[in-house]
Amino acid sequence: MLDSAHPLHRLRRQIAAIERPLPKKGIAVAATGHPGIDRALGGGLPRGRLHEVFAAEPDDAGSAAGFASMLAQMLGGGIIWLREERVERQAGGLHAPGLREIGIDPARLILGLLPDPLAVLRAAADVVRCPEAGVAVVELWRNPRQLDLTASRRLALAAETSGVTVLLLRVSALPAPSTAHTRWAVRSAPSLPLEANAPGHPAMEVELLRQRGRPAGGVWQVEWDREQTIFRDRNRDRPALSGAVVLLPVRGPAGADEVIPFRRTG
Numbered sequence: 001m002l003d004s005a006h007p008l009h010r011l012r013r014q015i016a017a018i019e020r021p022l023p024k025k026g027i028a029v030a031a032t033g034h035p036g037i038d039r040a041l042g043g044g045l046p047r048g049r050l051h052e053v054f055a056a057e058p059d060d061a062g063s064a065a066g067f068a069s070m071l072a073q074m075l076g077g078g079i080i081w082l083r084e085e086r087v088e089r090q091a092g093g094l095h096a097p098g099l100r101e102i103g104i105d106p107a108r109l110i111l112g113l114l115p116d117p118l119a120v121l122r123a124a125a126d127v128v129r130c131p132e133a134g135v136a137v138v139e140l141w142r143n144p145r146q147l148d149l150t151a152s153r154r155l156a157l158a159a160e161t162s163g164v165t166v167l168l169l170r171v172s173a174l175p176a177p178s179t180a181h182t183r184w185a186v187r188s189a190p191s192l193p194l195e196a197n198a199p200g201h202p203a204m205e206v207e208l209l210r211q212r213g214r215p216a217g218g219v220w221q222v223e224w225d226r227e228q229t230i231f232r233d234r235n236r237d238r239p240a241l242s243g244a245v246v247l248l249p250v251r252g253p254a255g256a257d258e259v260i261p262f263r264r265t266g
Contacts, residue, residue: 080127
């Protein structure tokens with residue numbers, strides 16, 4: 001039995017504090033704003049479903065986390081981000097100024113830090129049953145044995161019941177059988193300058209590897225429009241910046257950026 005001070009218990013208490021029954025709704029989609037992606041998805045990203053986001057290479061972890069953050073902002077509602085304490089120590093904390101650039105107020109994001117992959121999945125099962133959560137980002141590195149087809153099915157069924165959208169963020173991982181509605185691979189891409197050579201919007205390359213009930217396939221270079229909360233086509237007739245503008249999902253050296261508090265558990 002878990003001690004009452006265990007991070008999972010604290011997370012459950014936070015969820016219980018915001019949980020209330022909501023009326024059942026039909027299947028809905030959130031348009032991404034990118035014509036090619038929305039056409040491939042049949043109108044937009046389905047809400048209340050499980051979606052996988054893979055970093056194509058380990059160096060693409062920042063772009064994959066950025067893409068998951070953008071999808072969460074696009075979908076709307078509360079955001080609960082679950083990750084391992086080990087990842088927080090080794091890879092760094094979520095980068096609050098970077099999230100703010102995407103349009104997410106870090107003070108409105110609940111960050112759950114759990115001791116191991118099993119605890120992350122158990123916490124995710126609780127989060128996804130809470131309709132008020134809106135979006136659950138479940139971050140898992142490598143290929144933990146606990147993330148099998150059964151665990152994937154449980155998350156998918158819970159998402160369909162509650163209406164919470166689950167974004168399963170995978171880093172340094174290989175795709176495996178799952179019940180995810182869509183699966184994406186994300187790669188870094190250079191940003192394009194705005195007028196007067198101002199810094200461009202965050203950019204990346206996204207590939208739709210598979211989706212349930214519709215054809216898979218499609219690679220797009222996109223940029224994020226924070227003001228409109230949509231993705232745009234990055235490919236325009238203008239030169240790219242000399243280097244990639246890298247998204248910063250993790251905190252850099254101490255004192256390098258302003259400190260913005262997260263609502264944490266764990």
